[in-house]
Structure formats: structure tokens, C-alpha cells
């Protein structure tokens with residue numbers, strides 16, 4: 001029986017196999033086309049077979065080994081295609097074994113590395129290769145797949161973030177699985193069946209993240225402010241500051257009412273949950289006085305500033321001083337929170353007579 005991502009096994013080309021030159025470009029173009037072909041339903045497998053055979057002929061003289069592999073791949077595809085035609089209907093996707101999954105991830109990584117290597121010289125080809133790697137990854141995860149089968153490939157314990165609502169589940173993983181800094185893939189299930197997947201679906205990931213790590217709930221303005229900052233800050237910084245090994249927790253901080261004396265919250269983690277916080281966590285305490293704001297803007301300025309401290313690693317580096325405050329402000333301006341920074345300064349900034357704080361040096365804050 002065909003394993004869902006078996007195609008990837010025949011794509012074992014490495015960048016050294018195909019030295020730069022005309023044929024290299026031709027081959028990569030063909031591989032890029034394969035990716036496009038793989039997306040089209042219907043005759044997709046037929047197109048792939050034709051393209052693979054063409055590619056094999058094209059490189060036959062110069063790269064016999066590569067040509068052989070391409071031809072083998074085409075033959076394998078053809079066999080599968082014929083088998084499917086005999087039965088009339090395509091076979092349902094079979095779950096992969098953990099070993100096959102690991103091999104698969106290795107193949108995808110190779111293709112992605114190849115794409116990165118050539119990105120400077122051949123950006124379009126690199127993009128096509130990258131897309132091909134993505135296709136290979138999700139090819140076997142057909143829509144309608146049972147959630148239980150899916151979880152045997154992508155174990156729940158490996159999720160980065162997740163959300164459950166009524167009949168719907170969203171599960172987000174690092175892609176590749178072991179790399180929290182590259183990109184994310186979110187799978188959506190409805191009624192226990194896969195309904196779709198999406199790469200770098202940031203609004204959804206933020207929603208999932210906040211459900212687990214934010215003690216404010218919508219429609220509170222503070223929640224909306226945190227959400228907006230996480231959606232707008234640079235993606236790489238977002239990935240780093242919200243990764244599971246070292247997340248940021250957004251908690252309430254009471255400075256009025258009886259709770260100003262003490263309060264407690266729970267962060268609940270069961271043995272079935274994906275582990276968290278192996279590198280600690282950052283607690284961002286958001287005071288109830290932020291409620292003075294009538295719009296999320298000024299709160300966003302404050303939230304972005306605190307997240308900037310996390311990105312700059314202010315506390316862990318021992319930089320708790322006025323320079324660090326100004327650095328955090330400079331960073332959020334660089335991120336594009338110019339308006340929010342101004343609004344926050346007006347509403348929550350140091351006033352005359354306040355205990356000593358860090359006065360901003362106006363010209364400096366405008367430096368990028």
C-alpha cells in the first residue's frame with residue numbers, strides 16, 4: 001500500500017549532485033513544475049510522470065545517476081497510477097509510520113536547504129523548490145483524514161499551539177517539526193475529520209497562543225491589544241518570543257480593589273499536553289489601570305514595549321536601566337508602533353512629580 005508521502009522518497013537529489021549550469025536550471029525548473037502539477041487535481045499524477053521522464057532524459061548524459069533516480073521515480077508513480085485506475089477510486093491515505101515520517105522530514109529538509117542555497121542566484125526556482133517541499137509534506141494529509149490517523153503522524157504532544165471550539169480543532173506545529181524558528185503549519189479538523197491546513201496562519205496561531213497564555217479574555221481591550229501586537233510585530237521575533245520552550249504569559253495585575261493585596265492564577269498542564277517552558281517563561285503583568293484607555297492603541301504601546309524587552313532579553317542580560325527602556329521604545333518604533341507609542345506615552349507616560357522614571361530623550365527615540 002502506498003504511504004501518503006511516498007513521493008518524497010524519490011526526490012533524494014542533493015545540491016552537490018547537480019553542479020550549477022544549464023542542466024541544473026532545467027532540472028530545477030522541471031522540479032518546480034512538478035510542484036505546480038502536484039497541486040492540480042485530476043491528471044496530476046500523469047503530468048508528474050511525463051515531467052519526470054522528460055527530466056530523466058534531459059540529464060541522462062551529464063548526470064546519469066540522477067537520471068536513473070528520476071526514471072525510477074517515474075516508474076513508481078506510473079505503477080501507483082495504474083493500480084489506482086484498476087480499482088477505480090483512489091486509495092485513502094494511509095498513516096505513515098514514525099520512521100517514514102522521520103525520513104520524510106529529512107527529505108523535505110534537504111529540498112528546503114537546496115532552496116535556501118540557491119535563493120540568491122535563482123530566487124524563482126528557490127521559491128518553486130520550497131513550495132514543492134511544502135507540497136510533499138501535506139500531500140498525504142488528504143482532506144477528510146481522520147483526526148486519530150493524523151495524530152499518529154503528528155502527535156498531539158508535538159503541537160506548538162492548539163485550540164478547540166465545539167466540533168472544531170486547530171493544531172499548530174513547527175515546520176519542520178524540530179525547528180521553532182522557521183515556519184508554522186496549522187491543521188483544522190471539523191467533526192474529527194481534516195478540513196484543511198495552512199502555513200503561517202498568524203491570526204489563528206495568535207488566537208491559539210492567547211487561549212493558553214493570556215489571562216485576559218475577549219472582548220477586553222487589553223486582550224485585543226495583545227492580539228494586535230502579536231499579529232503585527234516582525235514574524236521572526238513573534239516565533240521566537242512565543243515558542244513553547246519559553247513563552248510569554250500575559251497576566252492581570254491588580255492595583256485596586258481587594259485583589260490589589262493578592263490574587264492567584266493557574267497555568268494548567270496535564271501529562272497529555274505538549275510540554276512547555278523548558279527554558280522558563282516571561283510574565284508580562286498588565287495592570288488593570290490600562291482600563292483607562294478607551295481604545296486598544298495606548299495599551300498596544302505598553303504591550304509592545306514589554307514584548308520588546310523580551311525580544312531584547314533585557315532582564316536575562318541584566319540590562320535593567322534607562323538605556324534598556326529607551327532601547328525597547330526604539331525597537332517598537334522600528335516595528336511600526338509609532339502611533340501607539342505616542343498614545344501610550346500621553347496616557348501612561350511619566351508625569352511631573354512621579355517617582356523617578358526614565359525620561360525619554362525625544363531625538364533619540366526617533367532614531368531607528
Ligand SMILES: [Zn+2]
Nearest residue numbers: 305309325328
Ligand atoms: Zn520597560
